[in-house]
Amino acid sequence: MKFCPSCGSGLNYHVPAGDDRHRFVCTACEEIHYVNPRVIVGCVPIHQGRVLLCKRAIEPRLGYWTLPAGFMENGETSLQGAARETWEEARARVTDMQLYRIFDVPHISQVHMFYRCQVQDGAYGVGPESSASGFYAETEIPWDEIAFPVIRETLQEYFADALSGQFPVRVSVIDRRLRSTA
């Protein structure tokens, strides 16, 4: 961020009066431009005990497998966003959505929210950001080709929870420096 989105003038990066962290501040109109974490929303889509995975057709982690997920958009709820991403990436319509898993990923300033859900009629396809998709039982999952740590952890927990039928909402931290339960 180098120029003021409001007036086009140059920006300074300093601690404004009354604040305690560096912000982008316009040298002309003095507007402060805050930069905040982004929310990733996604699903753990289930049909007959199997989970719907997508093979990524885009970077990062092209060719690796993931749960359908992406950036939450303005004007939608986290639930709507998770359902939208599942349609976009796996052409699946979801029902019975229940919040399941939250991750803080502070080194990239993201919060991830995953909903458990059922897939309507077990129907799915391959969206433009995927090269393949399909339902996987625990023993069928390509564990060595999972795209991101949050995906691996969510899948491991899901199959463990499915044994007991209890699915508590969990929140924890994924950090490149450390990893601990929040």
Next chain:
Amino acid sequence: MKFCPSCGSGLNYHVPAGDDRHRFVCTACEEIHYVNPRVIVGCVPIHQGRVLLCKRAIEPRLGYWTLPAGFMENGETSLQGAARETWEEARARVTDMQLYRIFDVPHISQVHMFYRCQVQDGAYGVGPESSASGFYAETEIPWDEIAFPVIRETLQEYFADALSGQFPVRVSVIDRRLRSTA
């Protein structure tokens, strides 16, 4: 948003190729500038069955009562942000934090996350964005002077849950047009 934060040129607002919603796109460098929901993090700070509320010294809703909460910052976890806000607004240090309540507020593109917690030694004060603070039992809360719907709903649920000792994580939608459980 009128000017490109990267190069200072003018922006267009249109649907980029391969996308399905309007974005701010630079007329010169063609960078797409995404605008996403923001996360509000806060606490339900408890000591001996009472909840710590702050009277707002800033707009919006100046003079009304709220739970300590504010914008999540880059580089922190939601838990760290909620603890930070509780220190900033009520000078209280919190322990035993447990995720409790999530709200989607799509008409202002926000996600709110509240943690239940205990207040260390029951100690608190008044931060610069508050004009007063204090612990309130359910019957003492100024219910007609609560700043925001999410605060009223969280407080009502907290005291109901406290009767049973069960505090499930809930997510629902607060919308100026409708209000329903997600």
